[in-house]
Amino acid sequence: MRSEPLIFVHLKLVAKISLAVGSVAVLSLLGTLTILGPSGANSYAAIVRSNAITSEHLGTIMLLAGLVLVALAGVLTWLIALYSSFRIAGPLYRFSQNLRLASACDSAPLVKLRHGDPLRPQAENIESSVANLRTHYTAIEELARNAGVALERGDAVAYAEAVAQLKAIDGKVRL
Helix, strand or coil: CCCCCHHHHHHHHHHHHHHHHHHHHHHHHHHHHHHHCCCCCCCHHHHHHHHHHHHHHHHHHHHHHHHHHHHHHHHHHHHHHHHHHHHHHHHHHHHHHHHHHHHHCCCCCCCCCCCCCCCHHHHHHHHHHHHHHHHHHHHHHHHHHHHHHHHHHCCHHHHHHHHHHHHHHHHHCCC
């Protein structure tokens, strides 16, 4: 089962938020027109009085409606930013823990990412790099041990071979 790309999920979320803010704006406009509209005015004086009341309160009501819309958009934006930051901060914390564990101990198990974390490919790269690094260190320790044993025995050929292998393995990691 293949899920849709993450960009489409985010675009759908932005579209839903835009639709919600637009709906609130339309409802605010309709409510304002209903409240301030003329109510059964039969004479010219009643229409003028109704228009004067409408003009008097229109600025205040529009300001309040605008503030409500800005506050709603701000809260929704903040919630999206908070949600997105947790989706990134969690994996980054696990990455730093894995690097700390890898540098502290050769056999410490790495911290796994949660199932839904979006940085899973990067986590797999880090795990692969740590495994390769541990294999490299193990090979260096083994070759250094072989060189030490050959040196203690006085076997110059075995010692030279172990040193050559150490140089070769060291050359693999040079950038």
